[in-house]
Amino acid sequence: MAEPAFRTREGATKTKKSNGNGARPAKGEDKRDRILRAAVRVFAKKGFHGARVAEVARAAGVADGTIYLYFKNKEDLLLQLFTDRLDHLLAECKKTLGGQPTPEERLRRIIELQLGLLEEHRDLAEVITVNIRQSKRILQTGTMPRFVEYLDTIAEVVAEGQAKGTIRKDVSPRVVARSLFGALDGLTLTWALGRAEPGGLTKAARQVADVFIEGLRVPAA
Amino acid sequence: MAEPAFRTREGATKTKKSNGNGARPAKGEDKRDRILRAAVRVFAKKGFHGARVAEVARAAGVADGTIYLYFKNKEDLLLQLFTDRLDHLLAECKKTLGGQPTPEERLRRIIELQLGLLEEHRDLAEVITVNIRQSKRILQTGTMPRFVEYLDTIAEVVAEGQAKGTIRKDVSPRVVARSLFGALDGLTLTWALGRAEPGGLTKAARQVADVFIEGLRVPAA
Amino acid sequence: MAEPAFRTREGATKTKKSNGNGARPAKGEDKRDRILRAAVRVFAKKGFHGARVAEVARAAGVADGTIYLYFKNKEDLLLQLFTDRLDHLLAECKKTLGGQPTPEERLRRIIELQLGLLEEHRDLAEVITVNIRQSKRILQTGTMPRFVEYLDTIAEVVAEGQAKGTIRKDVSPRVVARSLFGALDGLTLTWALGRAEPGGLTKAARQVADVFIEGLRVPAA
Amino acid sequence: MAEPAFRTREGATKTKKSNGNGARPAKGEDKRDRILRAAVRVFAKKGFHGARVAEVARAAGVADGTIYLYFKNKEDLLLQLFTDRLDHLLAECKKTLGGQPTPEERLRRIIELQLGLLEEHRDLAEVITVNIRQSKRILQTGTMPRFVEYLDTIAEVVAEGQAKGTIRKDVSPRVVARSLFGALDGLTLTWALGRAEPGGLTKAARQVADVFIEGLRVPAA
């Protein structure tokens, strides 16, 4: 998962080169990716508001104006950044969840995936945890369909467990999903802004998984 | 006076009981409070970066320059806002925790307190969840001693339970504290930015408490 | 000349305590002087525009508002400062010029006086050379009657020499006066902004005097 | 580009002959010059502190922000203005001094050049005499290498005369240089702020030259 297969605007799972025109690598897509990757770095270091568009451009090796050929404006750049990365996480989730036998295992897997992904990409971790809250507009759901989708994925797993009878029914799947994401988000934030010790998030993942899964289990008679 | 008297820091933990000169309310403290209260409202509505200092001033009924008599700059205003409010939360915690018989009950009480407080102050909820992440500088621990103190309070309760033998020892109190805060923070964020249904947070509080407390319980043999 | 006898508004030569109401030292005058002395220090250090009125107040040990009881505004403070100090210089000139037998000696004496005074008061030197040019309004002659008067004093000495036949008549006394003042001013500026070596100005005084006096002498047949 | 290309410094000594690409005038240099020319006018009229950057921009026919593409800040604009103009004066000096047979003639030529140049450019005269002292930072030598270089040029001429035996040795070339510049500066200031009669400075030039040159002559046995 080191080099995530970056998404295009249209499709979540396209591989890098297939842009439908055959041989030549899509110059445009290439540049869009370079900009997004530069944006992660710059936003992580300076924060969304602290980052200058010109810095992103320089980091991406393009001219200032070029950014506006691929993104409507600075905020759109941030939004597409999230969308892109969450698409990736969602795709991974979908791919791996099928393999897990029980809802509990699926939950554990989601936790491991999210924290694992961010542990490998500290910059991205900072962007996800910090920058997502820096644009009021982006925060309003609706602008963040991918985020909602991701929460829904978690909630569904919970609901499945409830349907199956292994997860207690007196908790709302959405509350659980939001709490869980919040818990992971908080851990990531502290980790990313602090020492970011290698393995720190992975270790935390197990503990959070244990607590949540145990806590969700239907109490024994 | 050239160097404006920053009356601020030392007044942070004072309870409102004036300044010891009896009848008249302390003019300074009074104005500082008005500014802080105005800031909560304006920051909640516009976000930290979206809010203009002049708007806060107008909302507080003071001149623009007056804000700089009490706060070093806009960011300091945000920082002191957090410090002030967290002080309040911490004081409430301390007051109420003594009355709880078990660590588990104390945990539940903390959860109820935090969500209860924020449910009553939606503006504050937005500021705490959103704005706290808008200033890179503030995020760096050390600038937020009160936040660290709050997490420590939670972690201590967990550690107590571990010492007493009722809470599982294979989880780090600090990880639990951070996760729990994250979970509550996430719920609050979603609530505050959405409908903010009355009772919504209180209802969630019970569920989160149940899950965490159950999840932390030492597994029955 | 170490502690110059400071002037009051009305009269140039009054000694410090005689304010006409007998015994008590004039509180007001006292404060005005403190402010002026503080202003010299602060203006010298920060320049006129760089100095805050509050700094002058603090340096003088008075409240900000007090300054406005004695001076119309910041610029007036600067203006009165010049007037006061030039009054002093003029008085010294008048006192000493009578004793000099020839116009040439009087010229030499003026040069020594001006540079001697400023050498003893480096702060004042900076203010005179630098700050006098910082307020457009003050620069316009008319607002600086004392300066004009000082130049006139020099010009008169030159005119005397011309009348007496010892000074060449093909130079304008006013041009000489202005050049001479400029020369002294330039030397002072460089001295004050640099090392300000003790004796530096005094030494320069002799040289400038020699050059000017020789240069003004009626050419031998 | 994030870091605006400060095209400034390197262009300072270039003579106007464009940028080597033949026909079209160098856009950048063109704009920089327009700004400098506008700055002279505005600074002369309002003084450095009284002038608003926006006024300079408007006078130059560029946007406010454009100024910051060519100059670090307002003070840098002033500094470069001096540097530019003094460069010109220095170049003229160098060009003309060679043609003068004696140090005395060279001195006279320098005086004529300086006053002549400023008489033709009253705005520049005001800026040089008044504004140069309005920025404390600029005054500190080292920030004004050109000024030091100019004084050195004068001092060298004096030293030459001393070596040749025609100028008295009991005066320091640097003191003479500083005095002479001060004298010219003072005359210019008075002229520029007053009527600025045509020919006024030129006429003064002769007198100052006569006085200084006579005054510097080795006394006849």
Next chain:
DNA sequence: AATGAATGAGAATTCATTCAT
């Protein structure tokens, strides 16, 4: 007279965005 908290006009500078090349 003296104070100093409060005022609020004022200005430099930044930086997202555009558009002529």
Next chain:
DNA sequence: GATGAATGAATTCTCATTCAT
């Protein structure tokens, strides 16, 4: 598509001055 020079709106903070006490 790509560029990057130019734009100019937007906003924090400063500080001279006032005036209620």
